[in-house]
Amino acid sequence: MTLAMALMALTLAAPGEPEFTPLLDGESLAGWTATGDESGWVVEDDGILLTVGTVDGGWLATDREYADFVLRLEYMLSEVGNSGVLVRGMAEGSVVTEVQLLAPWTPRRDDLHCTGSLYGHVAVDPRPDETPLVWHSMEITAVGKLLTVSVDGVEVCRANTDEVESLAGASLSGKIALQSSHSGPDEWVRFRNIRIRDLDAEPGHLAYQLRDEDPAIRRHAQEFAARLGTAMVPELLRLHAEGTPLSVATASEALAWVAAHATKEDGSGGALSAALARELAADWPAQTRKLALEMLAIAGGEDAIPPIAASMPHPDLSFSAAAALAAIGGDAARSALNEAIGGDSRDAEIAAAIALGSMGAGKALG
Amino acid sequence: MSISGARPMGRRDFLKWSAAGAAAFLGAGRGAFAQTVSPGEKINVAHIGLGGMGRSHLEWFAAMPDVNTVALCDVDSEHLATALARAQEIQPGKDIATYSDFRHVLDRGDVDVITCATPDHWHALVTIMAFDAGKDVYAEKPLCRTVAESRAMVDARQRTRRVFQLGTQIHAGDNYHRAVELVRSGVLGDIHTVRLWKTGGSPGLGYPPFEDPPPQLDWEMWQGPAIRRPYTPPRCHFSYRYFWDYSGGVYADFWCHIADMAFWSLGIGEPIRIHARGTTPADGIADTPAWIEVDYEFDGLDLHWSTDVPDVPGAAGKGIGCQFEGTRGSMVVDYGSRVLFIDGEEIEDVPDVPQSIDRSPGHQRNFLDCVRSRRQPESHLDYAANMTLPMLLGCISFRLQRPLEWDAAQGSFVGDEAANRMLSVPYHGPWALPEVRRKVAVR
Numbered sequence: 001m002t003l004a005m006a007l008m009a010l011t012l013a014a015p016g017e018p019e020f021t022p023l024l025d026g027e028s029l030a031g032w033t034a035t036g037d038e039s040g041w042v043v044e045d046d047g048i049l050l051t052v053g054t055v056d057g058g059w060l061a062t063d064r065e066y067a068d069f070v071l072r073l074e075y076m077l078s079e080v081g082n083s084g085v086l087v088r089g090m091a092e093g094s095v096v097t098e099v100q101l102l103a104p105w106t107p108r109r110d111d112l113h114c115t116g117s118l119y120g121h122v123a124v125d126p127r128p129d130e131t132p133l134v135w136h137s138m139e140i141t142a143v144g145k146l147l148t149v150s151v152d153g154v155e156v157c158r159a160n161t162d163e164v165e166s167l168a169g170a171s172l173s174g175k176i177a178l179q180s181s182h183s184g185p186d187e188w189v190r191f192r193n194i195r196i197r198d199l200d201a202e203p204g205h206l207a208y209q210l211r212d213e214d215p216a217i218r219r220h221a222q223e224f225a226a227r228l229g230t231a232m233v234p235e236l237l238r239l240h241a242e243g244t245p246l247s248v249a250t251a252s253e254a255l256a257w258v259a260a261h262a263t264k265e266d267g268s269g270g271a272l273s274a275a276l277a278r279e280l281a282a283d284w285p286a287q288t289r290k291l292a293l294e295m296l297a298i299a300g301g302e303d304a305i306p307p308i309a310a311s312m313p314h315p316d317l318s319f320s321a322a323a324a325l326a327a328i329g330g331d332a333a334r335s336a337l338n339e340a341i342g343g344d345s346r347d348a349e350i351a352a353a354i355a356l357g358s359m360g361a362g363k364a365l366g
Numbered sequence: 367m368s369i370s371g372a373r374p375m376g377r378r379d380f381l382k383w384s385a386a387g388a389a390a391f392l393g394a395g396r397g398a399f400a401q402t403v404s405p406g407e408k409i410n411v412a413h414i415g416l417g418g419m420g421r422s423h424l425e426w427f428a429a430m431p432d433v434n435t436v437a438l439c440d441v442d443s444e445h446l447a448t449a450l451a452r453a454q455e456i457q458p459g460k461d462i463a464t465y466s467d468f469r470h471v472l473d474r475g476d477v478d479v480i481t482c483a484t485p486d487h488w489h490a491l492v493t494i495m496a497f498d499a500g501k502d503v504y505a506e507k508p509l510c511r512t513v514a515e516s517r518a519m520v521d522a523r524q525r526t527r528r529v530f531q532l533g534t535q536i537h538a539g540d541n542y543h544r545a546v547e548l549v550r551s552g553v554l555g556d557i558h559t560v561r562l563w564k565t566g567g568s569p570g571l572g573y574p575p576f577e578d579p580p581p582q583l584d585w586e587m588w589q590g591p592a593i594r595r596p597y598t599p600p601r602c603h604f605s606y607r608y609f610w611d612y613s614g615g616v617y618a619d620f621w622c623h624i625a626d627m628a629f630w631s632l633g634i635g636e637p638i639r640i641h642a643r644g645t646t647p648a649d650g651i652a653d654t655p656a657w658i659e660v661d662y663e664f665d666g667l668d669l670h671w672s673t674d675v676p677d678v679p680g681a682a683g684k685g686i687g688c689q690f691e692g693t694r695g696s697m698v699v700d701y702g703s704r705v706l707f708i709d710g711e712e713i714e715d716v717p718d719v720p721q722s723i724d725r726s727p728g729h730q731r732n733f734l735d736c737v738r739s740r741r742q743p744e745s746h747l748d749y750a751a752n753m754t755l756p757m758l759l760g761c762i763s764f765r766l767q768r769p770l771e772w773d774a775a776q777g778s779f780v781g782d783e784a785a786n787r788m789l790s791v792p793y794h795g796p797w798a799l800p801e802v803r804r805k806v807a808v809r
Binding site for chain 2: 215218219244245246256257259261263264269294297298316318319322326351354355
């Protein structure tokens with residue numbers, strides 16, 4: 001699936017915008033911080049955000065960072081208004097990716113510096129409607145190295161940061177920020193309905209990025225997968241089950257990081273253990289179930305013992321299952337291991353004997 | 367591979383290892399041997415693992431006038447053939463047996479010493495089984511792969527009273543000995559900070575296809591106690607070190623050589639806090655650090671490991687090094703050089719500090735002398751285990767991406783079950799690490 005198709009799928013899949021979260025609470029600047037004078041930003045009675053031309057409010061930036069997202073907002077410019085939306089901003093490196101907002105100026109601004117342009121980097125085509133004093137809608141999508149801008153429902157600008165020389169080294173994540181109007185004392189810009197779909201909070205999106213050709217994108221997705229945590233388990237196993245060297249390596253590493261993060265919060269035996277135990281009972285190939293068993297050795301709790309024990313007879317899984325039981329420890333694990341001794345599977349017997357030996361409760365083989 | 371010749375078993379008791387079944391390897395302790403090599407006798411040496419380092423072992427030991435190279439062992443028949451050809455050049459006309467299964471080497475009563483240059487994940491078991499078979503061991507660094515292995519090795523050596531030398535051959539040089547003398551003399555004052563570094567991290571290794579192992583390689587035996595993986599060439603032969611399954615990357619590979627300097631000089635105990643940061647290569651199957659920084663807090667000492675050269679006097683341009691920072695000065699040491707900064711002066715030595723440490727006759731010679739005398743060599747096992755522990759704990763901190771607190775008395779991490787589970791990695795059968803009977807358990 002090409003990226004263009006994926007993006008189209010994103011836009012078409014969201015009727016009524018259930019995946020979007022408002023970024024303004026309608027009453028305050030909570031979640032945002034001004035780099036300049038905060039009094040330059042005013043929340044009006046109807047929840048509209050106004051920049052005051054007489055005060056340099058600098059940039060109003062989100063407190064948190066975003067990497068892949070769909071940002072939607074509406075804006076209205078005064079007759080000579082000048083503002084912008086910064087994306088992936090205030091991060092390491094000096095590349096500034098700002099989407100320009102501009103009312104018609106004299107002299108007329110070129111397509112590289114008008115509304116909808118990636119200011120100074122990528123020109124618009126077609127040029128959007130720049131009528132002041134009316135509300136316009138804008139959508140900015142950032143997915144990996146691809147940035148696209150739409151105004152009033154029409155795509156006007158797109159850029160692959162790898163293909164635009166001036167965008168080389170642009171950060172893959174950063175803050176979203178609004179520029180305070182700096183045209184003059186009577187000029188202003190108003191914003192409303194600022195909402196965002198944080199794609200990195202969606203397992204399906206991360207799963208897509210984990211399959212990207214670009215190792216930087218994959219790495220980024222692995223980092224977000226680790227933070228998303230347990231919700232990523234099915235997607236990571238699905239990736240692993242594809243069985244190619246790339247998918248196996250990418251998924252294994254991501255799942256190890258998920259386990260690292262999860263065990264920091266929950267210790268062992270928490271939500272990750274439950275998720276892995278569930279998947280262990282599902283129809284994954286043996287090598288993928290083995291990965292689940294490896295993670296259960298670190299993160300598993302007693303709840304995972306039954307599906308782990310059920311894996312023991314499989315010749316490819318005996319040792320990993322026994323190891324997980326030994327790691328979890330306790331009476332229930334010992335019982336499960338003891339049951340394997342004298343059972344039908346010779347592989348399970350040997351694995352169980354070794355595991356019990358490592359737990360300090362050696363049992364002679366019959 | 368051929369097992370050549372029937373050797374007389376007169377001097378040693380004979381041990382039989384069964385070829386299958388896990389119980390055989392649970393190491394119930396086969397008793398210590400009061401083994402000594404008589405002064406007039408040569409020491410019979412066998413080499414297990416004949417890649418690059420193994421062939422160095424062959425050269426070093428065969429050059430000793432009192433050594434007989436009697437056996438070579440490798441799971442790769444081409445490595446074995448190459449080594450045999452070289453051994454026959456060095457010892458023309460001598461009978462040198464070749465094996466693919468190291469247990470047959472250990473079965474031989476006439477073998478006094480084995481050297482181990484297998485990949486890291488085999489170090490512990492080859493060493494312990496060699497001890498149990500009455501052999502002394504010269505083994506490559508890193509000592510082992512897990513804390514549980516380290517304890518089992520220490521326990522086995524104490525039980526069998528064998529002689530062990532870790533292959534940190536830089537240790538034997540005059541530079542290291544002198545640097546230790548200088549630190550211990552107090553010319554640098556009280557040492558409060560140590561910085562260790564080695565530049566370079568794991569390459570990604572790309573995503574090569576899974577393959578059938580080549581016919582000359584016994585991939586099953588090569589993996590041994592490690593988790594079973596589909597074969598792909600970078601997992602084996604040298605680049606195995608970039609996989610947690612077998613090793614610990616450049617960090618584990620070089621830690622022992624340079625941390626040796628600090629641990630020998632200062633007699634450092636076990637760490638209290640360990641905080642590793644870093645990342646893995648993004649562009650390949652290797653999963654060990656592309657870069658790693660570890661901050662250690664010991665009682666009265668801060669110790670740092672880095673993949674970058676620290677910005678301290680004397681460090682610039684050195685790809686590996688150890689810096690001591692004390693109340694009266696600092697010193698940077700690498701394998702072959704040292705530079706001290708005391709009272710604004712940059713010097714290489716303080717002649718007033720007398721020689722107080724006997725110099726080594728050479729790392730392998732030191733080991734062989736101890737095989738005869740039954741004394742402990744310079745890089746003996748207890749020392750090696752103490753020196754290696756912080757690196758093993760650093761690997762766990764890195765993999766869990768968080769700082770950890772270590773309780774030396776308990777032998778475990780404080781409040782981190784996942785970290786404690788990583789102290790021991792279960793073996794794939796039929797291999798098993800022997801149980802350690804001691805007051806403090808791993809789990």
